[in-house]
Amino acid sequence: MQRTVFDKDHEAFRETVRAFLEAEVVPVYDQWYEQGIAPRDFYYKLGELGVFGIEVPEEFGGAGIESFKFQAILIEECARAAVSLGGSGVHVGLCLPYILNLATQEQKQRWLPGFVSGETMFAIAMTEPGTGSDLAGMRTTAKLSADGTHYVLNGSKTFITGGVLADRVIVCARTAAPAEGDRRHGISLFAVDTKSAGYTVGRKLDKLGLKVSDTAELNFTDVQVPVEDLLGEEHKGFSYLGQNLPQERASIAVGAYAQAKAAIRFAKEYTRQRNVFGQPVASFQNTKFELAA
Ligand SMILES: Cc1cc2nc3c(=O)[nH]c(=O)nc-3n(C[C@H](O)[C@H](O)[C@H](O)COP(=O)(O)OP(=O)(O)OC[C@H]3O[C@@H](n4cnc5c(N)ncnc54)[C@H](O)[C@@H]3O)c2cc1C
Structure with a gap:
């Protein structure tokens, strides 16, 4: 075709x-x-x-x-x-749209x-040990400091592609409790500097496939995230996730x-060269497989 x-x-x-x-x-x-x-x-x-x-x-x-x-x-x-x-x-395909749009x-x-x-390699951290498909249930929190200069990030994420080497990670965290009738309210996005104090990379996860992709656990203990690193508007993170995942x-x-x-x-x-016993077989040359252009 x-x-x-x-x-x-x-x-x-x-x-x-x-x-x-x-x-x-x-x-x-x-x-x-x-x-x-x-x-x-x-x-x-x-x-x-x-x-x-x-x-x-x-x-x-x-x-x-x-x-x-x-x-x-x-x-x-x-x-x-x-x-x-x-x-x-993930750096280009997932993270760039967030930066360009927000x-x-x-x-x-x-x-x-x-x-x-x-x-500056980017990754994105949504999934948590107890929260995958149902992202509204995430537990990582980001609390605005009393002087309003930074958020204090606590929690953990898992399955984060590029998480071992990333320089900045778009972290999704709760900045407010869910609103009545709207569990999605109160999530915000932050482009967190991975060199921040309290930010640690946990295990690099072994997987069945995608072996070369470093997939990591991340932990945040009282990480201070400057307000300048909030991405988009506070509490609107869930709708941003919905817009960017397609x-x-x-x-x-x-x-x-x-x-x-x-x-x-x-x-x-493979079949052009060998039979199931690994022996060269010339008659395999005309296989039935048709390749697209
Ligand atoms: C290789 C790899 C790379 C990843 N990279 C990233 C990344 O960079 N950043 C990141 O944030 N996350 C990443 N993830 C995590 C991925 O987004 C989650 O695995 C995914 O959201 C599913 O979550 P879960 O694994 O907790 O499964 P669960 O949510 O527990 O789902 C388990 C099963 O139940 C089904 N299920 C769940 N809810 C329902 C429902 N309501 N009704 C019917 N069926 C349901 C699901 O379809 C699935 O089959 C990665 C995962 C993998 C495997």
Whole structure:
């Protein structure tokens, strides 16, 4: 099937990404897989390649292109090469929309240049040990200090992609009790500096798949978060989560398709060469699998 969604610029980007993965990732990927994490320095290379800045406005160092298609290409090419790029998918795919849609001009100036270069890697922390699908039940709290200069963050999160290496984490926390008839009220978002006192990274979780993606537990004990790091309006975090999660779902859909396609290609290549006993079999060459263009 011929696709028409990508133009010449997209295909040029695809070639660049393909060559980059071949040169910079495939040769070292077994090592990353073994260690369960992509090295921190690698994110600077992705920054140099320009993949973090595509959708970031030019005034903050990006290319200012409002399109999901480049991300889709990156996802497709990773699947094709059978690699993943650590927590970087969350950095761009999940966290960037929050910054673009909710951050003030001052916050964008502070965070986006580092976001683009890979110096400031972002992650997002919603899930807690007792709270997954039902996010309104989260227990992490952020209490405004008496002098109004900072919030005091307490609680813990789990399953946080990129959580080991992140420099800033968008943490969802309760700033007020649920309102009567509205459990969603009272959640706020903060872009927390992971170097803050009282912020600790717990276990790096071992998983069945996504081995190179560092998935971590995070703990907060009296972490002081400056009011300047509140993202969007206080208490409105739940609706922000609802608005921003669809892009993640789109990434998952693109990834699922690309991985299925890659799996068929790998199966085809494998059967071209060997039978179930691992012996070379020439007659397997005409397999029934048909690949999309
Ligand atoms: C690899 C990986 C990476 C992740 N990365 C992040 C991240 O970066 N940041 C983050 O915040 N979280 C992350 N998560 C957590 C993820 O968002 C949660 O796992 C998810 O929200 C589900 O929560 P849970 O695991 O507690 O399952 P639960 O909410 O306990 O659900 C368990 C099962 O019950 C079903 N279920 C739940 N409620 C209902 C209901 N009302 N009716 C019917 N069925 C229901 C669910 O569909 C599911 O099948 C990650 C998880 C994984 C596995």
